[in-house]
Amino acid sequence: MTTPNEKWEQYKTRPRSWSQLTSYESCPHAFYLERIAKVWSRPAAWFATGLGVHTAVEAHEKGEAPTVDDMLPVAQEAFRQDINTRLESTPNAEYWQSSGTYHGPTDIPRRYNDLRRHLENYLMIPKGPIWMAPEGDPADPGRTPAVEWPIELDLDGVQVIGSADQIREDGDDLVPVDVKAGSQTPEDPGQLATYAEAARRGSGRSVTKGVYIMTAKPPTKTGRVSKAQVVEKDLTVIPVETLTARFHAADEGIKAGNWDPKPGHQCRRCSVASSCDFVVR
Numbered sequence: 001m002t003t004p005n006e007k008w009e010q011y012k013t014r015p016r017s018w019s020q021l022t023s024y025e026s027c028p029h030a031f032y033l034e035r036i037a038k039v040w041s042r043p044a045a046w047f048a049t050g051l052g053v054h055t056a057v058e059a060h061e062k063g064e065a066p067t068v069d070d071m072l073p074v075a076q077e078a079f080r081q082d083i084n085t086r087l088e089s090t091p092n093a094e095y096w097q098s099s100g101t102y103h104g105p106t107d108i109p110r111r112y113n114d115l116r117r118h119l120e121n122y123l124m125i126p127k128g129p130i131w132m133a134p135e136g137d138p139a140d141p142g143r144t145p146a147v148e149w150p151i152e153l154d155l156d157g158v159q160v161i162g163s164a165d166q167i168r169e170d171g172d173d174l175v176p177v178d179v180k181a182g183s184q185t186p187e188d189p190g191q192l193a194t195y196a197e198a199a200r201r202g203s204g205r206s207v208t209k210g211v212y213i214m215t216a217k218p219p220t221k222t223g224r225v226s227k228a229q230v231v232e233k234d235l236t237v238i239p240v241e242t243l244t245a246r247f248h249a250a251d252e253g254i255k256a257g258n259w260d261p262k263p264g265h266q267c268r269r270c271s272v273a274s275s276c277d278f279v280v281r
Ligand code: SF4
Pocket: 027, 029, 030, 033, 261, 262, 263, 264, 266, 267, 270, 271, 272, 273, 276, 277, 278, 279, 280
């Protein structure tokens, strides 16, 4: 069993990720409780929706699941596995986080039965071709489709790793695409900007915008793609210096063990609130 001090030592030296950055920025104390102290974390079924949709979309874009009927079992299997893993830590779903008025025991089957709708929404959206990224020997690279494309960035000494859902072509430009199964479109497009910087460095091509595909959002009443389903973000407003400063601030805070609480609206969906003395209810 790893002690909190051992866990902290590991976090001091490991590369950063978008998930670490946003978790730390949102509330350093939650970062500490969840990732370092490893207290009980209240499960939520929406993670299984995200995993199911992502796994099926990846299979589709790699040519392994051409139709929605091929994608659905892939999504369902990933969903079931995720739920079963979370049930091991918290077998009584009454203790899980609620989605609005839906408590765990009703939220799980509701979300399972909603997977096909997410996939149909995804498939109806027109998309540019997937970029074929260089792979292997830099002197004589092969090409691989940029789906779940692994990124490694050096931001002035801070190493950042991650995995971009998709990098697509748009004429001479490249466009990072992130598939979101949740209902909230991220206000902060920093994740897309991070992948954009990796794509610029990996291709030498221009990247000026990114796209969120929101699979939970419905089409228009006439069956067309709605504005809520495809959300474009201008990434020229986030210079790499801004991203670098954010990652450096989080990196320094984690290394220094600054775990100050940031009570606020984020407490409502905080999975470790039951172990926090500063929670705002
Ligand atoms: S309950 Fe609020 S203050 Fe406490 S760890 Fe969670 S987000 Fe931070």
